[in-house]
Amino acid sequence: MAVVEREKLLEVKNLKKHFNVGKNAVLKAVDDVSFDIYKGETLGLVGESGCGKSTTGRTIIRLYEATAGNVSYEGVDVHGKKSKKELKSFNRKMQMIFQDPYASLNPRMTIKDIIAEGIDIHGLAKNDKERMERVYELLETVGLNRAHASRYPHEFSGGQRQRIGIARALAVDPDFIIADEPISALDVSIQAQVVNLMMKLQKERGLTYLFIAHDLSMVKHISDRVGVMYLGNIVELAESDELYEEPLHPYTQALLSAIPVPDPEVERSRERIILEGDIPSPISPPSGCRFRTRCPHAMDVCASAVPKWQEAREGHWVACHLYDNDLNNENKQ
Protein backbone atom coordinates (compact mmCIF):
# COMPACT_ATOMS: atom_id res chain seq x y z
CA MET A 1 0.00 0.00 0.00
CA ALA A 2 1.52 3.32 -1.01
CA VAL A 3 1.46 5.94 1.71
CA VAL A 4 -0.41 8.47 -0.43
CA GLU A 5 -3.47 6.23 -0.84
CA ARG A 6 -4.11 5.94 2.84
CA GLU A 7 -6.90 7.70 4.60
CA LYS A 8 -6.41 8.72 8.19
CA LEU A 9 -8.91 7.36 10.66
CA LEU A 10 -7.30 8.62 13.81
CA GLU A 11 -4.83 11.39 14.49
CA VAL A 12 -3.06 11.55 17.83
CA LYS A 13 -1.19 14.80 18.42
CA ASN A 14 1.11 15.58 21.35
CA LEU A 15 -1.00 13.42 23.62
CA LYS A 16 -0.14 13.44 27.33
CA LYS A 17 -1.64 11.57 30.22
CA HIS A 18 -0.21 12.37 33.63
CA PHE A 19 -1.45 10.89 36.89
CA ASN A 20 -1.23 12.72 40.21
CA VAL A 21 0.30 10.22 42.56
CA GLY A 22 0.36 12.19 45.81
CA LYS A 23 2.65 14.77 47.45
CA ASN A 24 2.95 16.85 44.28
CA ALA A 25 4.33 13.85 42.41
CA VAL A 26 3.19 13.51 38.83
CA LEU A 27 3.59 10.27 36.95
CA LYS A 28 4.03 10.95 33.23
CA ALA A 29 2.54 7.74 31.88
CA VAL A 30 2.16 9.13 28.36
CA ASP A 31 4.20 12.17 27.57
CA ASP A 32 3.80 13.80 24.20
CA VAL A 33 3.08 11.09 21.68
CA SER A 34 1.96 11.74 18.11
CA PHE A 35 0.95 9.28 15.43
CA ASP A 36 -1.76 8.54 12.90
CA ILE A 37 -3.75 5.39 12.30
CA TYR A 38 -4.96 4.73 8.77
CA LYS A 39 -8.27 3.18 7.86
CA GLY A 40 -8.11 -0.61 7.67
CA GLU A 41 -4.60 -0.96 9.03
CA THR A 42 -3.24 -2.58 12.16
CA LEU A 43 -0.87 -0.41 14.09
CA GLY A 44 1.12 -2.43 16.61
CA LEU A 45 2.27 -0.70 19.78
CA VAL A 46 5.03 -2.39 21.74
CA GLY A 47 7.30 -1.73 24.69
CA GLU A 48 8.25 -3.04 28.11
CA SER A 49 5.82 -3.19 31.00
CA GLY A 50 4.89 0.25 32.33
CA CYS A 51 5.97 2.23 29.25
CA GLY A 52 2.45 3.60 28.75
CA LYS A 53 0.83 1.39 26.11
CA SER A 54 -2.45 0.77 27.93
CA THR A 55 -2.66 4.38 29.06
CA THR A 56 -2.24 5.50 25.45
CA GLY A 57 -5.06 3.18 24.35
CA ARG A 58 -7.32 4.11 27.23
CA THR A 59 -6.80 7.83 26.70
CA ILE A 60 -7.50 7.57 22.97
CA ILE A 61 -10.78 5.83 23.66
CA ARG A 62 -11.65 8.33 26.40
CA LEU A 63 -11.55 5.92 29.31
CA TYR A 64 -9.10 8.54 30.62
CA GLU A 65 -9.26 12.26 30.11
CA ALA A 66 -6.16 13.55 28.30
CA THR A 67 -3.83 15.85 30.25
CA ALA A 68 -2.88 17.60 27.01
CA GLY A 69 -2.91 17.09 23.25
CA ASN A 70 -5.61 15.96 20.88
CA VAL A 71 -7.08 12.88 19.40
CA SER A 72 -9.22 13.28 16.32
CA TYR A 73 -11.32 10.57 14.79
CA GLU A 74 -12.32 11.12 11.17
CA GLY A 75 -11.36 14.74 11.70
CA VAL A 76 -13.51 15.22 14.81
CA ASP A 77 -11.86 16.04 18.15
CA VAL A 78 -12.55 13.10 20.47
CA HIS A 79 -11.77 14.88 23.72
CA GLY A 80 -13.51 18.20 23.05
CA LYS A 81 -16.92 19.06 24.48
CA LYS A 82 -19.52 16.69 23.17
CA SER A 83 -23.25 16.22 23.29
CA LYS A 84 -24.57 12.96 24.75
CA LYS A 85 -25.44 11.82 21.26
CA GLU A 86 -21.93 12.47 19.94
CA LEU A 87 -20.37 10.66 22.88
CA LYS A 88 -22.58 7.68 22.28
CA SER A 89 -21.59 7.62 18.65
CA PHE A 90 -17.87 7.61 19.55
CA ASN A 91 -18.46 4.87 22.08
CA ARG A 92 -20.00 2.79 19.39
CA LYS A 93 -17.32 3.36 16.76
CA MET A 94 -14.40 2.68 19.10
CA GLN A 95 -14.22 -0.50 21.11
CA MET A 96 -11.62 -2.11 23.31
CA ILE A 97 -10.55 -5.70 23.88
CA PHE A 98 -8.73 -6.21 27.16
CA GLN A 99 -5.67 -8.19 28.12
CA ASP A 100 -7.17 -10.35 30.79
CA PRO A 101 -10.15 -12.32 29.56
CA TYR A 102 -10.73 -13.51 33.15
CA ALA A 103 -11.06 -10.09 34.70
CA SER A 104 -12.83 -8.30 31.87
CA LEU A 105 -16.03 -10.35 31.82
CA ASN A 106 -18.55 -9.95 34.63
CA PRO A 107 -18.70 -13.39 36.31
CA ARG A 108 -22.34 -12.91 37.29
CA MET A 109 -23.59 -12.24 33.79
CA THR A 110 -24.47 -14.81 31.15
CA ILE A 111 -22.56 -14.70 27.89
CA LYS A 112 -25.64 -13.47 26.03
CA ASP A 113 -26.07 -10.54 28.39
CA ILE A 114 -22.37 -9.71 28.24
CA ILE A 115 -22.42 -9.67 24.46
CA ALA A 116 -25.76 -7.87 24.23
CA GLU A 117 -24.81 -5.05 26.62
CA GLY A 118 -23.74 -2.76 23.79
CA ILE A 119 -26.71 -3.81 21.67
CA ASP A 120 -29.00 -2.72 24.52
CA ILE A 121 -27.19 0.55 25.25
CA HIS A 122 -27.25 1.58 21.61
CA GLY A 123 -30.73 0.21 20.91
CA LEU A 124 -29.51 -1.97 18.06
CA ALA A 125 -32.20 -4.64 18.36
CA LYS A 126 -35.94 -4.01 17.96
CA ASN A 127 -37.02 -6.87 20.18
CA ASP A 128 -35.74 -9.82 22.16
CA LYS A 129 -35.82 -12.15 19.17
CA GLU A 130 -33.64 -9.82 17.12
CA ARG A 131 -31.32 -9.34 20.11
CA MET A 132 -30.83 -13.09 20.49
CA GLU A 133 -30.32 -13.53 16.75
CA ARG A 134 -27.54 -10.98 16.88
CA VAL A 135 -25.97 -12.71 19.87
CA TYR A 136 -26.08 -16.11 18.13
CA GLU A 137 -24.62 -14.64 14.98
CA LEU A 138 -21.80 -13.02 16.97
CA LEU A 139 -21.04 -16.24 18.82
CA GLU A 140 -20.75 -18.04 15.50
CA THR A 141 -18.62 -15.26 14.05
CA VAL A 142 -16.04 -15.77 16.77
CA GLY A 143 -16.07 -19.56 16.56
CA LEU A 144 -18.43 -20.33 19.46
CA ASN A 145 -22.00 -21.55 19.22
CA ARG A 146 -25.52 -20.71 20.37
CA ALA A 147 -25.44 -23.31 23.13
CA HIS A 148 -22.85 -21.10 24.84
CA ALA A 149 -25.24 -18.14 25.17
CA SER A 150 -26.74 -18.99 28.53
CA ARG A 151 -23.51 -20.04 30.22
CA TYR A 152 -21.28 -18.01 32.51
CA PRO A 153 -17.67 -16.86 31.94
CA HIS A 154 -16.14 -19.39 34.35
CA GLU A 155 -17.34 -22.22 32.13
CA PHE A 156 -14.94 -21.17 29.36
CA SER A 157 -11.21 -21.47 28.69
CA GLY A 158 -8.99 -18.40 28.33
CA GLY A 159 -9.10 -18.53 24.53
CA GLN A 160 -12.89 -18.87 24.54
CA ARG A 161 -13.24 -15.97 26.94
CA GLN A 162 -11.17 -13.80 24.66
CA ARG A 163 -13.47 -14.80 21.81
CA ILE A 164 -16.38 -13.64 23.97
CA GLY A 165 -14.54 -10.34 24.53
CA ILE A 166 -14.17 -9.99 20.77
CA ALA A 167 -17.87 -10.77 20.21
CA ARG A 168 -18.78 -8.13 22.81
CA ALA A 169 -16.63 -5.55 20.98
CA LEU A 170 -18.12 -6.48 17.60
CA ALA A 171 -21.71 -6.34 18.86
CA VAL A 172 -22.01 -2.60 18.24
CA ASP A 173 -20.44 -2.85 14.79
CA PRO A 174 -17.37 -0.69 15.49
CA ASP A 175 -14.86 0.64 12.96
CA PHE A 176 -11.89 0.84 15.29
CA ILE A 177 -10.77 -1.62 17.94
CA ILE A 178 -8.03 -1.15 20.48
CA ALA A 179 -6.80 -4.60 21.44
CA ASP A 180 -4.77 -4.26 24.63
CA GLU A 181 -2.55 -7.33 24.80
CA PRO A 182 -5.43 -9.58 23.74
CA ILE A 183 -3.29 -12.69 23.58
CA SER A 184 -0.68 -12.20 26.30
CA ALA A 185 -2.65 -14.12 28.92
CA LEU A 186 -3.32 -17.07 26.59
CA ASP A 187 -1.39 -20.28 26.04
CA VAL A 188 0.98 -20.02 23.10
CA SER A 189 -1.01 -22.68 21.23
CA ILE A 190 -4.17 -20.56 21.49
CA GLN A 191 -2.53 -17.22 20.67
CA ALA A 192 -2.29 -17.86 16.93
CA GLN A 193 -5.97 -18.85 16.78
CA VAL A 194 -7.10 -15.61 18.34
CA VAL A 195 -4.75 -13.55 16.13
CA ASN A 196 -6.04 -15.37 13.05
CA LEU A 197 -9.62 -14.72 14.08
CA MET A 198 -8.84 -11.03 14.53
CA MET A 199 -7.19 -10.84 11.11
CA LYS A 200 -10.13 -12.61 9.48
CA LEU A 201 -12.60 -10.22 11.11
CA GLN A 202 -10.52 -7.25 10.02
CA LYS A 203 -10.66 -8.37 6.41
CA GLU A 204 -14.38 -9.13 6.47
CA ARG A 205 -15.42 -5.97 8.29
CA GLY A 206 -12.77 -3.48 7.25
CA LEU A 207 -11.76 -2.94 10.87
CA THR A 208 -8.88 -0.77 11.99
CA TYR A 209 -6.80 -2.01 14.92
CA LEU A 210 -4.46 -0.58 17.47
CA PHE A 211 -2.83 -3.78 18.65
CA ILE A 212 -0.90 -3.49 21.91
CA ALA A 213 1.70 -6.09 22.85
CA HIS A 214 4.73 -6.57 25.05
CA ASP A 215 7.14 -7.82 22.50
CA LEU A 216 7.90 -7.24 18.90
CA SER A 217 7.69 -10.87 17.84
CA MET A 218 4.02 -10.94 18.80
CA VAL A 219 2.94 -8.00 16.64
CA LYS A 220 5.08 -8.71 13.58
CA HIS A 221 2.55 -11.06 12.06
CA ILE A 222 -0.49 -8.87 12.52
CA SER A 223 0.77 -5.29 12.14
CA ASP A 224 1.13 -3.17 9.02
CA ARG A 225 3.11 -0.63 11.00
CA VAL A 226 4.64 -0.79 14.46
CA GLY A 227 5.34 1.91 17.05
CA VAL A 228 7.83 1.35 19.86
CA MET A 229 7.26 2.99 23.24
CA TYR A 230 9.75 3.72 25.98
CA LEU A 231 8.91 5.49 29.24
CA GLY A 232 5.88 7.40 27.99
CA ASN A 233 7.30 8.27 24.56
CA ILE A 234 7.06 6.66 21.15
CA VAL A 235 10.67 6.39 20.04
CA GLU A 236 10.21 4.84 16.61
CA LEU A 237 7.41 4.05 14.18
CA ALA A 238 7.62 2.44 10.75
CA GLU A 239 6.18 -0.15 8.41
CA SER A 240 6.59 -3.54 10.11
CA ASP A 241 9.07 -4.97 7.59
CA GLU A 242 11.19 -1.86 7.62
CA LEU A 243 11.20 -1.70 11.41
CA TYR A 244 12.31 -5.31 11.70
CA GLU A 245 14.90 -5.11 8.94
CA GLU A 246 16.29 -1.65 9.56
CA PRO A 247 15.53 -0.46 13.05
CA LEU A 248 16.97 3.01 13.63
CA HIS A 249 16.48 3.63 17.34
CA PRO A 250 18.99 1.95 19.66
CA TYR A 251 16.09 0.80 21.87
CA THR A 252 14.33 -0.92 18.96
CA GLN A 253 17.64 -2.47 17.95
CA ALA A 254 18.04 -3.87 21.46
CA LEU A 255 14.49 -5.22 21.56
CA LEU A 256 14.94 -6.92 18.21
CA SER A 257 18.27 -8.41 19.15
CA ALA A 258 16.53 -10.17 22.04
CA ILE A 259 14.14 -12.09 19.76
CA PRO A 260 15.56 -15.56 19.06
CA VAL A 261 15.91 -16.59 15.43
CA PRO A 262 14.75 -20.13 14.50
CA ASP A 263 17.91 -20.94 12.53
CA PRO A 264 20.51 -22.15 15.09
CA GLU A 265 23.45 -21.10 12.85
CA VAL A 266 22.17 -17.57 12.60
CA GLU A 267 21.14 -17.55 16.24
CA ARG A 268 24.64 -18.52 17.40
CA SER A 269 26.35 -15.79 15.42
CA ARG A 270 23.94 -13.04 16.38
CA GLU A 271 24.98 -10.22 18.62
CA ARG A 272 22.61 -9.57 21.48
CA ILE A 273 22.44 -6.00 22.73
CA ILE A 274 22.13 -6.11 26.49
CA LEU A 275 20.63 -2.95 27.98
CA GLU A 276 22.24 -1.86 31.23
CA GLY A 277 20.18 -0.77 34.20
CA ASP A 278 16.46 -0.60 34.85
CA ILE A 279 13.76 1.52 33.31
CA PRO A 280 13.81 4.85 35.19
CA SER A 281 10.71 6.03 37.03
CA PRO A 282 8.09 7.90 34.98
CA ILE A 283 7.79 10.26 37.98
CA SER A 284 11.31 11.57 37.47
CA PRO A 285 12.40 10.58 33.97
CA PRO A 286 15.93 11.44 32.74
CA SER A 287 16.44 14.85 31.12
CA GLY A 288 16.78 15.07 27.35
CA CYS A 289 16.33 11.66 25.80
CA ARG A 290 14.68 9.32 28.27
CA PHE A 291 16.52 6.34 26.91
CA ARG A 292 19.99 7.86 27.33
CA THR A 293 20.68 6.23 30.71
CA ARG A 294 20.55 2.82 29.03
CA CYS A 295 21.63 3.73 25.52
CA PRO A 296 24.90 2.28 24.19
CA HIS A 297 25.26 5.33 21.89
CA ALA A 298 24.50 8.13 24.36
CA MET A 299 26.23 11.47 23.60
CA ASP A 300 26.41 14.74 25.55
CA VAL A 301 23.50 16.24 23.67
CA CYS A 302 21.23 13.38 24.76
CA ALA A 303 21.21 14.70 28.34
CA SER A 304 20.47 18.30 27.41
CA ALA A 305 18.01 18.14 24.50
CA VAL A 306 14.86 16.14 23.89
CA PRO A 307 15.27 14.45 20.51
CA LYS A 308 12.83 15.63 17.85
CA TRP A 309 10.18 13.26 16.55
CA GLN A 310 11.11 13.26 12.90
CA GLU A 311 10.58 11.37 9.67
CA ALA A 312 14.09 10.02 9.06
CA ARG A 313 12.95 8.24 5.91
CA GLU A 314 9.60 8.20 4.17
CA GLY A 315 7.10 6.81 6.65
CA HIS A 316 9.83 5.93 9.13
CA TRP A 317 9.71 8.09 12.25
CA VAL A 318 12.29 8.19 15.00
CA ALA A 319 13.19 10.32 18.03
CA CYS A 320 16.95 10.00 18.42
CA HIS A 321 19.85 12.47 18.17
CA LEU A 322 21.77 10.01 15.99
CA TYR A 323 19.39 10.93 13.19
CA ASP A 324 19.23 14.62 13.90
CA ASN A 325 20.14 16.25 10.61
CA ASP A 326 20.72 19.74 12.01
CA LEU A 327 23.03 18.33 14.63
CA ASN A 328 24.92 16.10 12.21
CA ASN A 329 25.42 19.00 9.82
CA GLU A 330 26.70 21.16 12.66
CA ASN A 331 29.13 18.43 13.67
CA LYS A 332 30.42 18.15 10.10
CA GLN A 333 31.11 21.89 9.85
Ligand SMILES: Nc1ncnc2c1ncn2[C@@H]1O[C@H](COP(=O)(O)OP(=O)(O)OP(=O)(O)O)[C@@H](O)[C@H]1O
Ligand atom coordinates in the same frame (compact mmCIF):
# COMPACT_ATOMS: atom_id res chain seq x y z
N1 LIG B 1 -4.62 4.91 37.03
C1 LIG B 1 -3.31 5.11 37.23
N2 LIG B 1 -2.85 5.87 38.24
C2 LIG B 1 -1.53 6.07 38.44
N3 LIG B 1 -0.58 5.55 37.67
C3 LIG B 1 -0.96 4.78 36.64
C4 LIG B 1 -2.34 4.51 36.36
N4 LIG B 1 -2.40 3.70 35.27
C5 LIG B 1 -1.14 3.48 34.90
N5 LIG B 1 -0.26 4.12 35.70
C6 LIG B 1 1.20 4.14 35.59
O1 LIG B 1 1.49 4.64 34.29
C7 LIG B 1 2.61 3.97 33.71
C8 LIG B 1 2.17 3.36 32.42
O2 LIG B 1 1.27 2.31 32.69
P1 LIG B 1 0.56 1.45 31.55
O3 LIG B 1 -0.39 0.54 32.22
O4 LIG B 1 0.02 2.37 30.52
O5 LIG B 1 1.80 0.66 30.94
P2 LIG B 1 1.79 -0.55 29.91
O6 LIG B 1 2.83 -0.20 28.88
O7 LIG B 1 0.43 -0.84 29.45
O8 LIG B 1 2.37 -1.75 30.80
P3 LIG B 1 2.01 -3.33 30.75
O9 LIG B 1 2.80 -3.86 29.61
O10 LIG B 1 2.50 -3.83 32.06
O11 LIG B 1 0.53 -3.47 30.57
C9 LIG B 1 3.08 2.97 34.76
O12 LIG B 1 4.13 3.54 35.48
C10 LIG B 1 1.84 2.77 35.63
O13 LIG B 1 2.22 2.42 36.94
Ligand SMILES: [Mg+2]
Ligand atom coordinates in the same frame (compact mmCIF):
# COMPACT_ATOMS: atom_id res chain seq x y z
MG1 LIG C 1 -0.83 -2.49 29.63
